[in-house]
Amino acid sequence: MDSPTCGWGEVRELPRPETYLLGRWEERNWRNVPGPFYGAATDTCWSGRAIAPAHVLYDDEGGQEFIYRQPLTEPEAHQVLLAAWSDPMSGYARDGDEHWTAASVREWWRERRRLLEWIDQATAKWSVSTRADEREAVTGLRDYAAYMAGALPLDLRRYLFGLDQGRVPGDGDMLPEL
16 A cells, blocks of 8 residues: 655654554544544644544544444555554544453444434535535445444454454354344
């Protein structure tokens, strides 16, 4: 995969993640989907979608970035890491597995109506915006809503399995319920 330009030239190799994944769990955005990666006190420059559009969105309160789809492949993880590296506030983290529990993942899922309402409100607001980046972010909002109605429940069940068993589920493994 060719690395995007992040304002500092083309990135071929990232520094060690512990030098820029400094987000704090207590500051994470409530819109982050459960998983290892999350956005906490990120910048408000709206650069993450340019790098990882299938994974990063912005809130409408301050423009902070959050993860709406966890990466599932190495190239996807690289994109998320690039987005994190480009954040001058170093507000991303990937220690979510140390904090999420089966109970908290299920609670997050039970509260999804709040998230869907926010998506609807932000979509209505940004669809008529004069800012091109807000209108583009509507694509991500719609993708997030479609993900919640489609593949996300299965991804969360797989994540719950991983939290409990410490491994990726195999074909014959029974996945826990949400």
